[in-house]
């Protein structure tokens with residue numbers, strides 16, 4: 069390289085940048101196909117991001133940007149050309165996609181094509197500013213960092229004034245037992261209440277850290293009888309057994325690698341009831357949403373068009 073003239077060096081570097089953008093776009097297209105086939109799930113990963121970080125060795129941020137850009141390209145095919153030409157950077161594409169997701173949560177649907185045009189050729193900071201001007205609430209910054217060795221977290225969140233009002237109201241109600249509760253204490257109360265209610269509803273134990281009322285005390289639902297005609301319905305005792313067996317984590321295992329995700333867990337019939345599988349514990353397992361979908365997809369021979377949500381019980 070030392071033999072190159074300065075202009076040759078610059079020219080070669082520019083060519084490499086162009087090639088890098090092309091390769092990034094090709095990588096995004098490959099990720100899209102892996103996602104479509106749910107190959108990551110077949111290989112035992114709990115999500116495309118999990119696959120990208122652990123199998124491909126991408127850093128967490130790099131994986132997140134590529135996956136977000138992939139989703140944007142899926143919805144706005146023109147974004148691919150913008151990424152290739154360099155008018156849309158990978159990080160800005162990811163920002164636009166995150167912005168759209170935040171807007172969607174608030175019931176709004178900004179035109180993605182327009183957004184791509186608006187952030188063309190902008191720096192990261194300019195892009196953030198532009199999106200902030202369109203919708204300040206859509207760029208809430210959340211952070212969660214461990215503060216000490218005893219795992220005290222600092223949680224920074226942005227909330228609406230309505231939620232703030234609700235928290236103040238709750239604070240007032242709780243004041244007789246806990247005068248002037250901190251936000252941390254309010255969250256502790258809300259999380260415990262919600263988890264206890266979920267445990268009761270679903271007949272499971274979430275293994276939450278010790279709380280005032282034990283999880284077991286809340287689970288007093290008598291086992292339900294399977295109503296005729298509802299083949300997928302599982303009695304609470306059976307669900308508890310399956311849950312205990314799985315340790316509350318996805319049981320999908322391939323090449324000795326277990327998924328172990330806790331994301332949207334469902335009880336799955338290993339041999340489906342339609343082909344005379346039973347409701348025995350040995351025929352039941354816990355799968356995360358991705359693996360439940362992937363398994364159903366596999367059974368259907370990847371005919372995505374005719375794909376229907378499998379008859380599983382959510383946990």
Ligand SMILES: [Zn+2]
Nearest residue numbers: 318327356359
């Ligand atoms: Zn899984």
